[in-house]
Amino acid sequence: MQYVASAGICRANMPAFPRTLVRPLRGKLSGYAVAIGLAIIATILRQAADNLLPPGFPFLTFFPAVIVTAFVAGRGPGALCGVLSLLSSWYFFIPPANTFVLSAPVATALLFFAAVVIVDVLLIDGLQQRQEKLVESQRQLAAMADQQTLLFQELQHRVANNLASVSAMLRIKRRQIERAPESALALLESADQRIELMGRVHRQLYDPAARELALPEQIENVVAQAQDVAGASHVTVIVSAVDARLAIDRMMTLMLLITEVLNNSIKHAFPEGSAGEVRLTLDRVAAGRLRLTIADNGKGLTPEAAGTPRHNGLGTAITKGFATQLGGTISVDGSKGVTTVVEFPEG
Structure with a gap:
């Protein structure tokens, strides 16, 4: 919760750059008309x-006319206003009036005006571009803050679910140990593997x-x-x-299901380290619906093996x-190796 609060504070402290002050006139025609x-x-x-x-x-x-034009309409209209202003001041207000006579003093004055206009327009345009980048950066930071808040909430929810799963698994293991104390070491090792794998999958998906x-x-x-x-x-997975x-x-749920089915195949289908193969396929069976198929070429489930832990134990309950x-x-076929098929909605 501290992280969520920090994200909220960061967003609250972000400077607000009003978009209306950043070149409000975007159309070329309206800008040049201004x-x-x-x-x-x-x-x-x-x-x-x-x-x-x-x-x-x-x-x-x-x-002022050039500066206002550059602010409200951008660099192009600002330059046009500067050119028109130069011609108008030259013709009407620089002696001799109502002429375009060019002398050394007139040329100096016009060059001075042109230089000031160019600097003003470029400065205003640069400031506006910088402000637009800051506005975009602010938008991206706000989106990142929202995303990280959502991720934190998802992470918190998933951690709670995983801890509940671990607790349920340990309760089942405890009952198994009570019935067969001599199996305690093997059961604890199996639980340790499941917890370690769950942690690895968790870190991977939330990285x-x-x-x-x-x-x-x-x-x-x-x-x-x-x-x-x-x-x-010794087991090849395709x-x-x-x-x-x-x-x-x-x-996360899908990945944990995959690891559980693979773990069952590795432990029971290929005893004593014998080589084997598992084929994992995920395809679409209809619009918005997926089918996961995990099939091994191991020893399968014979009628005698139907009561083994692989068929009725913790692994089956978890999947x-x-x-x-x-x-x-979910459906399981143990006639030729073991094939597990899970159909579920996408999204």
Whole structure:
């Protein structure tokens, strides 16, 4: 909760850059119309103030016109207003009036005006671009804060669910140990493997660097983790999966189901380290519906083996629980090896 509060505080402290002050006129036509209009207004105001001003102020009303145009319409309209202002001040207010006579003093004055206009327009345009980048950065930071808050809530929910699963598993192990105390070491080792694998899968799926991986890559990584924890280098796992979209909590459930079925195959289908193969397939059977098939070429389930832990024990209970969490159905065929099929909705 402290993290969520921190994220909220960070968002509250982010500076607000109002978008309305960042070049409000976006259309080219309206921007250039404003440039022409302000140049005309500046000419009229300068003409009205001509009797009030001493000689030598031909550009007085044109600088504000250029600055305002650049602020509201951007660099192009600002430049156009500057050109029109230069021509208007040159023609109407630089002696000799109503002519475009060019002399050294006139050229100097015009160059000065042009230089100031260019600097003003470029500065305003640079500031606006910087402000737009800051606004975009603020938007991205807000989105990241929202995403991390959501991830934290998902993580908190998943940790609670995983701890509940571990607690239920340990209760079942305790009852098994009470019935057969001599199996305590093997049962505790099995529980340790399940908990370690659950932790690895949890870290993988909630690693920010791995969240952009496609679902087939996520499955391959989880399969490698399961083989590593079980020490099952003698078992070959072939993965073929479509790139489906799953919410992070449902993906976690799917990965834990996969590891549980693989763990059962590794422990029971290939005894004493014998080589074997497991084929894992995830495909679409209909719009918005997926089918997971995990099939091994091990010894299968004979009528005598139907009562073994693999068929009725903790592993089977766990896989059925995961299938239920996915909102799907599960079926197991043990006639030729063991094939587990789970159908569930995508999303």
